[in-house]
Amino acid sequence: xxxxVQIKKISEAPxxxxxxxxxxxxxxxxIVAYGDAIYCPEMGMSKDLLVHEMVHCERQGxxxxxxxxxxxxxxxxxxxxxxEEVLAYRAQYRFCCRVYTDRNKQAKILWVMxxxxxSERYGKICTHSEAMQLIKNA
Numbered sequence: 001x002x003x004x005v006q007i008k009k010i011s012e013a014p015x016x017x018x019x020x021x022x023x024x025x026x027x028x029x030x031i032v033a034y035g036d037a038i039y040c041p042e043m044g045m046s047k048d049l050l051v052h053e054m055v056h057c058e059r060q061g062x063x064x065x066x067x068x069x070x071x072x073x074x075x076x077x078x079x080x081x082x083x084e085e086v087l088a089y090r091a092q093y094r095f096c097c098r099v100y101t102d103r104n105k106q107a108k109i110l111w112v113m114x115x116x117x118x119s120e121r122y123g124k125i126c127t128h129s130e131a132m133q134l135i136k137n138a
Contacts, residue, residue, distance in 0.1 A: 003062040006037045013039035015071055023121055033057045035067035052092040082125045089113050089135045110136060
């Protein structure tokens with residue numbers, strides 16, 4: 001059984017300023033998993049994004065101390081960041097494929113996710129075509 005995860009305001013995220021400074025993101029387009037909490041904008045998040053962030057919480061052991069070490073490594077090592085995001089995006093994509101059975105819709109969702117993964121948001125850690133392959137191929 002997974003521990004309860006709290007949903008909190010993005011402005012309370014422990015690493016918000018670091019993420020803003022490093023990746024040029026803003027509070028309106030950022031969701032952060034940190035231990036047993038998910039920090040998001042007041043508008044909330046979709047179910048597929050919740051799936052994505054829950055992967056990060058699980059990988060952080062639903063624990064703030066473990067999350068501290070996870071985030072330290074995430075910020076320092078591009079390969080670790082890519083591996084962790086691919087796991088989360090794959091789970092998110094699988095969720096979307098269960099919800100949307102139309103293959104054209106699935107292809108559009110995959111394209112958008114790959115666009116995000118290959119963007120400045122993650123430090124351009126891969127190309128768009130690499131992201132498409134990584135997300136789709138489990």
